[in-house]
Amino acid sequence: MKGRMIEFNTSNGQVFSGYLSIPEKGKGPGAIVLQEWWGLVDHIKQVCDRLAAFGFTALAPDMYKGEQTDSPDQADRLMMALGIDESEQILQGAIKALLANQACTSKKVGTVGFCLGGQLSLYAAAADPDMVSACVDFYGIHPNVNPPIENIKAPVLGFFGEKDPYVTMEAVRELKKNLDDAGKTAIFYTYPDADHAFFNDTDPNYHQQAAEDAWRHLRQFLAENIS
Template identity: 50%
Template sequence: MGELISFDGGEKNYEGYLATASGGSGIGLIVLQEYWGLVDHIKDVCDRFAAEGFTALAPDLFFGERTTEPTRAGEMMMALNISETEQILARAVEALRILPSVNSEKVGIIGFCMGGQLAMFAACHNPTIGACVNFYGIHPHVHPSFRQLECPILGVFAETDPYAGPEVVKALDEELTLLGKTHDFETFPGTQHAFFNDARPEVFNADASSKAWNKTLTFLRQNLAG
């Protein structure tokens, strides 16, 4: 089990959930929340990564606010201060990299829904990020500068998704291909948006979630280990 921590944000401290690698040290990984906030599901994802040998930090992008109501979650997402969020992400990466429980030269970043788009955004702005995983990422106000991207991206998408649907995936794939950026996208059949979230039985898909999890672990280890 991890713990809530504070990390240096310059003029003020930020908070997050830190789960330390089961062996004491491991690959550093930033985990970015969905639009619900830093909820138990995201903490559990961090704990799962820790059990696999990663030291995972999930910064709290909503400053303690969380919800189970989609309307409120959408309001929180749309009210996100992108400039401040960029600062939080940069500081979270810095805080993670200096931990004695992190032994990788570069760190990874993974995000879900809103967090998936933010993961790509952060990867484009921070060369110390060595691998990025985007689970069905979307945010209309977050625009990654892919020309600056230096790390590979793994994209995980749902077959039925009103937010990150086939046209969104196709456009992103074409843009990254045109720019010569390394990426691997997979759309999982029979799935809906947020199919990885086992706290939401109405969309959770156990088989696809397991396959996506294993693919994510392989991708992160291949690009960050050693």
């Protein structure tokens, strides 16, 4: 890993941690990276490092406060135990900490999330619309997180697998319709042979072609929209 763990404060004085990766040149536009249901595992840290390699200053807040797992049952328990009020505090604290960091050159951030984090990416863009100028959702899901889409100001980029049993194509179409009906800018890419977690190269569902295509679109989208 090229980055490091840092601590940041929330508005109510609590202290949380996250993984920060900075470009080799020392500064760049800010991106918040949001974890899958496993926790702040190495894969998410590597996404931060990859973004830093392309010039972004990336921060992944630890939404589980130090807990992580490789058990689906435990991951489901951790995800369902995630309180939305505390999650909002963590997200706001992370965004403010990143924008205040001298390595961040932008006045707003992009949010990039996977699985649980994909839904949190939408939530962050809706909860803090004046601080988020780009929102990326990789197959986002959480039954209790319902972002107020009407509040989103940032353009939304979504990536989904047609074989995903958790985020079905019906759910994808409904999300796209809701964004369109609310007058939001939303571009979705769906991959016919891809399953849930297709971007995670440590997961059995990893789909190299889909992941590489999504990465290209992601980099361009962030470069064009983080301001």
